[in-house]
Amino acid sequence: GGLRTSPNDLLDAHAGVLPVNLMLERICHTATIRAVTLPRGHPIRAMVRGYSKAPAKTHLTPLQKLIERYKIKPSRLETIMPDPRPPTYKKTFTVTIAKSKEESIKDEKEDDADIRVYTDGSGYEGSVGAAAVLYRKGITEPVKTLRFHLGSLKKHTTYEGETVGSILAVWMLQG
Known part of the structure; x- marks a missing residue:
């Protein structure tokens, strides 16, 4: 919270709130871009494409005004x-x-997949790391293992470790 005598503009800037005119500009621009990038077959797409090719000289619709204002092609x-x-x-x-x-052990014994990949990312003793292991059907030892140390828990999160574990798995499957 701010003090009663704090300037509103300063509080808005500190809170990441845009001034009203800029917020409205952003909302209008986003809506126009969404209308322009609609997929084929959408009824608004044909109108928007027509507006941008041959803009009207008088009595512009709000959508035509926005397309002209932002010079969208x-x-x-x-x-x-x-x-x-x-x-x-x-x-x-x-x-x-x-x-x-x-239940996990039972499921693994019943699994007949040709390839199985396991991933993990976690924080331990102040560090974050990730790993991925690839097993092939009929082979009890891992065929491939990848590990990655992200760094300190002060700079990285367990979620980053989990994501990196998934990326390692994709690398293994590609290679």
């Missing part, structure tokens, strides 16, 4: 398509977390 922006998979799509892999150590 739809042909220079990438449209990111929504996920094209149907609702009946089957995943190529599964993630399972056992409820107990015994």
Whole structure:
């Protein structure tokens, strides 16, 4: 909290709150960019593309005013398509977390996958590290192991370690 006599502008800047005019500009710009990058087949996309090619001389719509104000060229922006998979799509892999150590051991004995990858990232004794281990079917020893030391727990988090563990797993699967 601030003192009663603190200037509001200073408090807003300290709290990361934009002045109202800049906040409205950002909201309008974001909405315009979203309208311009809509996927094919969306009804608004055709309107936006038409507005940018042949702007009206009089009686501009609010969307036309925004496109003109920000000088947006739809042909220079990438449209990111929504996920094209149907609702009946089957995943190529599964993630399972056992409820107990015994259940985990039982699940492992029953697993007949050709490749299994295990990852972990954690903080221990003031440091953060990550590891990934790859096993192949029928081989009891790990085929490949990767480890990475991120550094001090003061500069890194366990979540970073977990993420690095996943990246190590992807590296192993690529190589």
